[in-house]
Amino acid sequence: MFESAEIGHRIDRQTYAKAVPKLRESLIEAQWALEESGQFPVIVLIAGVDGAGKGETVNTLNEWMDPRHIRTVAFDKPSFEEAQRPRMWRYWQALPPRGKVGILFGSWYTDPIIARVYGRLKKSALDLEIQRINRFEQLLADDGALVLKFWFHLSKKAQRERLEEIDRDKARTWRVTRSDWQQFEHYDRYYRTCEHVLRLTSSGHAPWLVVEGRDARYRNLTVGTLLHDAIRTRLAQQKKRKPRPPPPSAAPLVAPLDRITMLNRMDLSQSLTDRKYEREMERLHGEMNRLAGSRAFERVAVVAAFEGMDAAGKGGAIRRVARSLDARQYRVVPVASPTDEARAQPYLWRFWHHLPRRGRITIYDRSWYGRVLVERIEGYCSEADWMRAYSEINDFEEELVAGGALLCKFWLQISPEEQLRRFEARKATGFKRFKITNEDWRNRKQWPLYQQAAADMIDRTSTGHAPWTLIEAEDKHWARIKVLKTLVQRLQDVLSRDGR
Amino acid sequence: MFESAEIGHRIDRQTYAKAVPKLRESLIEAQWALEESGQFPVIVLIAGVDGAGKGETVNTLNEWMDPRHIRTVAFDKPSFEEAQRPRMWRYWQALPPRGKVGILFGSWYTDPIIARVYGRLKKSALDLEIQRINRFEQLLADDGALVLKFWFHLSKKAQRERLEEIDRDKARTWRVTRSDWQQFEHYDRYYRTCEHVLRLTSSGHAPWLVVEGRDARYRNLTVGTLLHDAIRTRLAQQKKRKPRPPPPSAAPLVAPLDRITMLNRMDLSQSLTDRKYEREMERLHGEMNRLAGSRAFERVAVVAAFEGMDAAGKGGAIRRVARSLDARQYRVVPVASPTDEARAQPYLWRFWHHLPRRGRITIYDRSWYGRVLVERIEGYCSEADWMRAYSEINDFEEELVAGGALLCKFWLQISPEEQLRRFEARKATGFKRFKITNEDWRNRKQWPLYQQAAADMIDRTSTGHAPWTLIEAEDKHWARIKVLKTLVQRLQDVLSRDGR
Secondary structure (H helix, E strand, C coil): CCHHHCCCCCCCHHHHHHHHHHHHHHHHHHHHHHHHHCCCCEEEEEEECCCCCHHHHHHHHHHHCCHHHEEEEECCCCCHHHHCCCCCHHHHHHCCCCCCEEEEECCCCHHHHHHHHCCCCCHHHHHHHHHHHHHHHHHHHHCCCEEEEEEEECCHHHHHHHHHHHHHCHHHHHHCCHHHHHHHHCHHHHHHHHHHHHHHHCCCCCCEEEEECCCHHHHHHHHHHHHHHHHHHHHHHHHHCCCCCCCCCCCCCCCCCCCCCCCCCCCCCCCCCHHHHHHHHHHHHHHHHHHHCCCHHHHCEEEEEEEECCCCCHHHHHHHHHHCCCCCCEEEEECCCCCHHHHCCCCCHHHHHCCCCCCCEEEEECCHHHHHCHHHHHCCCCHHHHHHHHHHHHHHHHHHHHCCEEEEEEEEECCHHHHHHHHHHHHHCHHHHHHCCHHHHHHHHCHHHHHHHHHHHHHHHCCCCCCEEEEECCCHHHHHHHHHHHHHHHHHHHHHHHHC | CCHHHCCCCCCCHHHHHHHHHHHHHHHHHHHHHHHHHCCCCEEEEEEECCCCCHHHHHHHHHHHCCHHHEEEEECCCCCHHHHCCCCCHHHHHHCCCCCCEEEEECCCCHHHHHHHHCCCCCHHHHHHHHHHHHHHHHHHHHCCCEEEEEEEECCHHHHHHHHHHHHHCHHHHHHCCHHHHHHHHCHHHHHHHHHHHHHHHCCCCCCEEEEECCCHHHHHHHHHHHHHHHHHHHHHHHHHCCCCCCCCCCCCCCCCCCCCCCCCCCCCCCCCCHHHHHHHHHHHHHHHHHHHCCCHHHHCEEEEEEEECCCCCHHHHHHHHHHCCCCCCEEEEECCCCCHHHHCCCCCHHHHHCCCCCCCEEEEECCHHHHHCHHHHCCCCCHHHHHHHHHHHHHHHHHHHHCCEEEEEEEEECCHHHHHHHHHHHHHCHHHHHHCCHHHHHHHHCHHHHHHHHHHHHHHHCCCCCCEEEEECCCHHHHHHHHHHHHHHHHHHHHHHHHC
16 A cells, blocks of 8 residues: 555655646646635645655745635644543534535544554554444545545654654754654564555545655645646536436335324323412423532533424523523523525534534534424425434444433424414414514424424434434323423433443 | 334234235336336345344245345355355355346355354454445445345344244244244343444444344235335436446545656566576576475465456467466466456456465456456546545455465556557568457557556555566566566465465
């Protein structure tokens, strides 16, 4: 894999001096064309061995290109904010929007490789990381991103020479750290590990581009040229043809032949008297308050997502949860149509954005499940998009839970008759009139489609670590108590487990 | 994931009797339309818990459909022929060609799940299997297959009842084996494992379809309907639109800026005198003969692949290898254009087909690398196809080596001048005249393209377990000796390692 990056590639001074002005101009023009098209983001990963000139080439690229349409993010040790969230969180934050170039210096590859080289990660655990990475890059490619992964390579001999050379140069000695030399001692192990990782993560949609790092001119010119050609090729392809039709669908989802689903067999007649409701509510508020105020709570991030038909009582249930919390602890995120900023990113991006740190709670009033509910039904995305979304969402939630979060998902179910009663009541009540729009009436006509989509969603995304809780919401008392009870119960479970 | 398959779905006798004749007719018509289009294969996986009626539903499907266009393969313990080859070999053999339906009863999922439930496989090892499966199914989907994965589920209670019921029925008792009851004891562990596996292998292009298995009528009708709808939907999509354009390309492969590659820096002046050649050849023949005749050799399958420019001497080198072997041990596979049969399958299929069992040698005169050489250059496949092929080939070779094979890949390199000399010589020599065709002259004009494609190929597919050996072939003596020497050396290594 690396043999041809140990040949001793080089470009002489004269050729370089002649090539650079032309390349700079072309690069800037390509950037503008990309910006103008706004069609896809360009994600450039810079990785490879120490001393291979990664930093210098990144600087050169920044010099050559228009800094307004490029953003370089270097990843070192995670910051406090980053350490409090799932590992992928900081990478999600760094993704460039459509039309821009993002240079990621250090990336999701660094930690797994280093941990493996130093023996902190087993072979099999490394392979799991590879699997996660592949799924993530597949998501980026499916979303249309142009992903370029540059690997800067040096032969063992070249790396030693390079480190010695920098060591000798007094002005630059600070750049070679002890850890660089330490890593050099592991060169062979590092080589084998990287070959393995690169082989398994070099895909048709996100191939690795191995660049020999010894000669700065060769390195810079190669990366610059590849970057330029890749942008231009993709732009030309997208211009030439109409938007790509979605891939052929796999299995169309079909409603159960006997029409029985998890939803329409719920017992909606369950209710609570006022007295029971108030007593229970008081008890649960106290319990919730106690849990959220405990020391152990600082170790867990809570994410609660509410979905349900219009007027099913999501807002009311959320308010009852919020009431038992300190205002500094929680945040309610009402999910509406995506903003332009969010539209320029993979659709999960805006949800990653709001993830709470540990000791905090984020309550989503509607959530990422919009993809497989409203977007599916209204045709805002293709069938392939929402079919794929089930596994993308499962991956996202697994990442969340692995990152120390407690995730509670509530589906609030009412009957169509109850919905009609609530719509009518809202129309009649002055201050609630704004809560009912034409869209609500339109959605109501699609009732069976929404119910089918919700049933599919629950089938495909209710997992051991992130189960759905179905809430009978015909009676508001019953619904609110069941929501709070579930939250308290699951929080107790996770806090006592952590305490052990 | 399984909740909605524990509801107690059922179809009454009357509804069933009315639905079946219509469904049968539609299914047969869909089969004919599929056969006529010849556009894609339909791969149906049947999996799930014991007692959920998998076998009965498979029988029903076979009854309902046209047996000429359907092929059911059941996988039990591997046969002798199968056990001698990589694990995926038997599944490759069972793939239906385009235009046909293949029902795979038991599949690549069975062994990993069972091994995990009985604790023979660690969690991390299971996850690796999942990764392999996903890569394989991605290959099938990329090749256009419609993949339908049915999972037959029973709740714990339903499974116990079902096993007891069959137990009571004297005529059928033989169908419940002790191992069925043994598996039932592991129900909870099995449930958790399957949920995990299904979640991570349910993708947009190959989703799982979970079917409740308790009621035979519900089960049959559901599977039949889904199968029919999926075929019809796909056929309609492919009719409506023109062939799908290839996905946007990732990074265009660019020749090294300084034009130096692994190939053009080879020292082609190396040669051997007649005397040295004959002495070496005799020694190597003896050694090869001894190794291939040893007892240890029965444990390894040898695959040798030869690639190189026209007239580089592949045939001559292959003959020298063959000469040292017993004719019953080896087989030379000359790779020409694919037959119609091969064209109806994923392009790697025909190479899987010929894999040697242990103790045997298959020599490929040209190989699966045609995809990234001639097919790339002549445009026989899209850029996306051959870009993807690098990782598909790496996966294939890893599977091969993991299955106990020794894989040697030779690239024979000559200069364009030497090629011309050999062409002219062939034209002049009567019996060799047939060896030179117009196509050879045409290919010669594409020399730089072939060289670049070969350099890319070596960069992207030379791995630790399957390295390329570059052979300086300007001097035939040198080339033949280096080939044999490499084979002998690698065979010695692998046999002595196995002996340990």
